[in-house]
Amino acid sequence: MNWEAIINIVLLALLVVITLGILRLRNLFAVVMLSGIFSLIMASVFTVLDAVDVAFTEAAVGAGISTILALSTLALIDNRREKVPSRLRFMPLLVSVATGAALLWAMGGLPPVGAPDTPAQQHVAPYYIQQAPQEIDVPNLVTAVLASYRGFDTLGEVAVIFTAGVGVMFLLGTLPAIGARPRRRKEGEEE
Template sequence: MLFGIYSLLSASLFVVLDAVDVAFTEASVGAGVATVFMLGTLALTTSREKTPGAHKPLLPLLVVLVTGAALIYGTSDIPHYGDPGNPIHQHVAPRYLEDSAEEIGIPNVVSSVLASYRGYDTLGETTVVFTAAIGVLLLIGGARRRRRSEEPPRPDREEEDA
């Protein structure tokens, strides 16, 4: 929890320093996702060691390989990094660089783009990250509650419950 609080305070400091883009990232990843992962880990941790299964299913490996192949295929036709002939360098970027200080009034161009021109997009991305994290926690918590209700009561646990 201290790491989450520290991350939230860091995000507030970045806002004060006019680096809203870094603040959004810090709030999403540091205070949001890292805290959710820590709480999820604590929710999955038990006092008993689980016995390993006889074999692992191949479906997760297949899903990872197919997804990886699709991502590699998807990057095959993107323009080369830093190429001045890329479409982004012809229309949008020059306008942002030249007009953002006058239109928005924020001295940092990246912050002006993320906080004003693409503010709803950035807010939407942050909302998606938090929603996904909460959905994972709900799924994990529901499965754990179902397992716990199916287990027969243990004699040592009855003493703790009493």
């Protein structure tokens, strides 16, 4: 067994343990913290899978901004414990199990990871490798793909991160509200 497989198994086991912890806990602060840790581990998974741009977005939005927003929300509420449901509901559990079974069944039709005969390896990747130097004239192939061929996708990711960051700054009070007038200082008040 190679190291990459061991790392993948350890990361998957951590994700399962954290998920079970989130399901069992009633303390909302602990749930928010575990959710942030879950996002950081998912960012690690994306890094292992060589999807560094997705890992960066997951770390920034999932672990960073979402955790700050959830903690800000918790600071505004009185009860920080989840209410225990009065009865067990089987329909959501049934839907989740059926969806999981359908996804596992569908995975059987996918090609192995990294197989050279997949459509992405047959058509998309060779096109990028052959045409990027002539069409875009950017020496780095990854930059050419992210900035040109996938430009709208990258722009969307950046817009999401920027919007979330501005929203958090508004919530934390580090940016004034739009159209708000600055507070006038009274005489003798220090800056």
